[in-house]
Amino acid sequence: xxxxxxxxxxxxxxxxxxxxxxxxxxxxxxxxxxxxxxxxxxxxxxxxxxxxxxxxxxxxxxxxxxxxxxxxxxxxxxxxxxxxxxxxxxxxxxxxxxxxxxxxxxxxxxxxxxxxxxxxxxxxxxxxxxxxxxxxxxxxxxxxxxxxxxxxxxxxxxxxxxxxxxxxxxxxxxxxxxxxxxxxxxxxxxxxxxxxxxxxxxxxxxxxxxxxxxxxxxxxxxxxxxxxxxxxxxxxxxxxxxxxxxxxxxxxxxxxxxxxxxxxxxxxxxxxxxxxxxxxxxxxxxxxxxxxxxxxxxxxxxxxxxxxxxxxxxxxxxxxxxxxxxxxxxxxxxxxxxxxxxxxxxxxxxxxxxxxxxxxxxxxxxxxxxxxxxxxxxxxxxxxxxxxxxxxxxxxxxxxxxxxxxxxxxxxxxxxxxxxxxxxxxxxxxxxxxxxxxxxxxxxxxxxxxxxxxxxxxxxxxxxxxxxxxxxxxxxxxxxxxxxxx
Amino acid sequence: xxxxxxxxxxxxxxxxxxxxxxxxxxxxxxxxxxxxxxxxxxxxxxxxxxxxxxxxxxxxxxxxxxxxxxxxxxxxxxxxxxxxxxxxxxxxxxxxxxxxxxxxxxxxxxxxxxxxxxxxxxxxxxxxxxxxxxxxxxxxxxxxxxxxxxxxxxxxxxxxxxxxxxxxxxxxxxxxxxxxxxxxxxxxxxxxxxxxxxxxxxx
Numbered sequence: 001x002x003x004x005x006x007x008x009x010x011x012x013x014x015x016x017x018x019x020x021x022x023x024x025x026x027x028x029x030x031x032x033x034x035x036x037x038x039x040x041x042x043x044x045x046x047x048x049x050x051x052x053x054x055x056x057x058x059x060x061x062x063x064x065x066x067x068x069x070x071x072x073x074x075x076x077x078x079x080x081x082x083x084x085x086x087x088x089x090x091x092x093x094x095x096x097x098x099x100x101x102x103x104x105x106x107x108x109x110x111x112x113x114x115x116x117x118x119x120x121x122x123x124x125x126x127x128x129x130x131x132x133x134x135x136x137x138x139x140x141x142x143x144x145x146x147x148x149x150x151x152x153x154x155x156x157x158x159x160x161x162x163x164x165x166x167x168x169x170x171x172x173x174x175x176x177x178x179x180x181x182x183x184x185x186x187x188x189x190x191x192x193x194x195x196x197x198x199x200x201x202x203x204x205x206x207x208x209x210x211x212x213x214x215x216x217x218x219x220x221x222x223x224x225x226x227x228x229x230x231x232x233x234x235x236x237x238x239x240x241x242x243x244x245x246x247x248x249x250x251x252x253x254x255x256x257x258x259x260x261x262x263x264x265x266x267x268x269x270x271x272x273x274x275x276x277x278x279x280x281x282x283x284x285x286x287x288x289x290x291x292x293x294x295x296x297x298x299x300x301x302x303x304x305x306x307x308x309x310x311x312x313x314x315x316x317x318x319x320x321x322x323x324x325x326x327x328x329x330x331x332x333x334x335x336x337x338x339x340x341x342x343x344x345x346x347x348x349x350x351x352x353x354x355x356x357x358x359x360x361x362x363x364x365x366x367x368x369x370x371x372x373x374x375x376x377x378x379x380x381x382x383x384x385x386x387x388x389x390x391x392x393x394x395x396x397x398x399x400x401x402x403x404x405x406x407x408x409x410x411x412x413x414x415x416x417x418x419x420x421x422x423x424x425x426x427x428x429x430x431x432x433x434x435x436x437x438x439x440x441x442x443x444x445x446x447x448x449x450x451x452x453x454x455x456x457x458x459x460x461x462x463x464x465x466x467x468x469x470x471x472x473x474x475x476x477x478x479x480x481x482x483x484x485x486x
Numbered sequence: 487x488x489x490x491x492x493x494x495x496x497x498x499x500x501x502x503x504x505x506x507x508x509x510x511x512x513x514x515x516x517x518x519x520x521x522x523x524x525x526x527x528x529x530x531x532x533x534x535x536x537x538x539x540x541x542x543x544x545x546x547x548x549x550x551x552x553x554x555x556x557x558x559x560x561x562x563x564x565x566x567x568x569x570x571x572x573x574x575x576x577x578x579x580x581x582x583x584x585x586x587x588x589x590x591x592x593x594x595x596x597x598x599x600x601x602x603x604x605x606x607x608x609x610x611x612x613x614x615x616x617x618x619x620x621x622x623x624x625x626x627x628x629x630x631x632x633x634x635x636x637x638x639x640x641x642x643x644x645x646x647x648x649x650x651x652x653x654x655x656x657x658x659x660x661x662x663x664x665x666x667x668x669x670x671x672x673x674x675x676x677x678x679x680x681x682x683x684x685x686x687x688x689x
Binding site: 081 | 570
């Protein structure tokens with residue numbers, strides 16, 4: 001189950017991003033509503049403080065008047081109202097947005113709202129709140145002071161009342177706070193905040209996903225670049241969707257390796273087939289010789305004059321056949337190269353000997369030359385023989401009848417074997433494709449020989465190239481002097 | 487009406503005779519008679535005191551003039567049966583008379599019993615608060631003549647404040663009281679223009 005989930009990492013990532021986005025949107029809603037509530041509390045708190053301070057001052061000023069003036073309590077109601085309005089006007093001028101007055105003997109007295117936009121118009125207690133004020137004033141008679149917060153749609157009204165025992169007068173103050181808890185506006189704000197949060201989150205998630213894709217694609221590109229040089233390299237197979245691609249590429253590489261192995265084997269079979277055709281004549285010669293010697297010996301034995309030289313001839317021809325068989329067995333397919341540091345000349349000579357009779361039939365002369373002393377290198381005898389056979393047979397087959405093939409052994413830091421024939425140089429447009437798989441300029445050619453030959457030489461640490469500086473077709477095999485891998 | 491006139495005559499003459507006899511003796515007389523009579527007596531008392539406290543000072547003269555005006559109007563209102571208005575005007579004149587008296591006291595260099603500096607500060611604060619109401623009272627009085635009283639109250643408050651800063655306790659105390667009395671006068675004038683439901687009279 002874990003592997004299944006891991007294989008769908010990007011899908012899971014997107015699902016998680018969506019869930020996280022929703023959670024963050026919800027969190028934003030809560031945080032913003034909390035902040036709004038907090039802001040409301042602060043605004044209400046300020047209003048409460050202002051109203052409390054105003055009502056304290058109103059009460060104190062009225063008490064001071066009562067104390068200073070002996071006839072204060074005896075004033076007629078209307079006159080007291082005028083005097084108290086003067087007090088309210090003076091007190092509430094310092095409290096913006098606060099209106100207030102007094103409650104005495106079940107009457108509202110001294111109402112004022114001096115900080116109103118049109119204070120002249122505000123002469124009466126607000127009808128909507130008068131009951132609340134009245135109730136708070138009655139409550140304050142029992143507990144000295146009372147406060148109420150009345151909430152409406154989008155606003156709140158803070159009312160405070162302070163009762164003065166000595167004068168039996170209750171001072172009251174009130175302030176409206178608007179812009180609070182308007183449910184529709186609040187919902188709109190919350191939705192907007194949630195949408196903004198979700199949009200930001202989506203943008204971040206998209207960027208993160210794009211970065212992840214970029215990294216994954218870059219990893220695959222680097223892996224492919226290495227694969228071009230080294231077929232043993234494998235692209236790291238991550239657990240996400242890009243890992244599937246990497247796994248597919250690695251499987252393709254494995255199949256290609258197997259295919260190339262098969263192709264090399266086929267190439268060896270084809271080379272062997274060509275060799276079989278070439279050496280079939282070689283086998284016929286010793287067989288004919290053996291037959292002739294056996295017939296002669298039979299005649300001599302009938303005449304009671306056996307000649308031992310006939311048996312020597314037969315044994316010699318058998319040895320010759322045995323050598324031919326040994327050469328065939330050198331084409332052991334699918335075995336890893338068995339490297340050994342050894343002179344090149346014997347292996348080259350053996351390959352030349354295998355194709356010599358075929359070349360002779362076509363009138364082609366094969367010469368072998370070694371310069372600069374004995375050249376040695378580290379190589380697998382069988383694989384090098386296969387490559388040389390391939391080059392020699394190509395040289396022979398490309399000339400028809402007549403001509404020559406020259407094999408030169410030499411080299412400096414590296415041991416070299418050059419195979420040149422008397423045919424013209426290969427055209428430049430064909431040179432580029434010489435070592436491509438399945439490319440051939442022969443009607444019945446499979447196009448595997450040179451590609452496989454180069455691969456075999458490279459496995460031994462050397463290289464097979466076409467020499468473009470020669471007038472004739474010339475292939476160069478370079479082999480390392482030291483053991484491959486040392 | 488005749489009855490009223492008769493009582494007025496008695497009310498005006500008697501106190502003048504008595505005051506001449508009892509000069510210098512502060513004695514609170516028990517008010518007698520119906521409200522109109524008592525008011526008439528009070529008007530006279532205020533007038534007499536106004537004459538006593540006259541001060542050769544421009545500001546004081548202005549206040550004196552206003553007080554006389556309001557006393558005259560009080561008498562007219564009383565004669566017209568507007569008792570509440572007459573009372574208000576009388577009280578306004580009385581307050582202005584006290585204001586003039588305080589101006590006079592500010593020149594009394596023998597006085598030494600002044601409140602402490604802290605008490606003066608508290609007094610100034612109260613006076614300042616009362617001053618904030620002067621404009622309202624004047625507007626309520628609907629009396630354009632009273633506008634100069636608002637200005638006068640402010641000027642005397644400023645003088646009191648400056649005297650306080652100079653540590654001149656006598657002037658600080660007296661001028662504060664002048665300012666308060668002027669505002670009180672304005673308040674009474676505001677009362678004058680306020681209709682009051684008179685309680686039913688017992689017959």
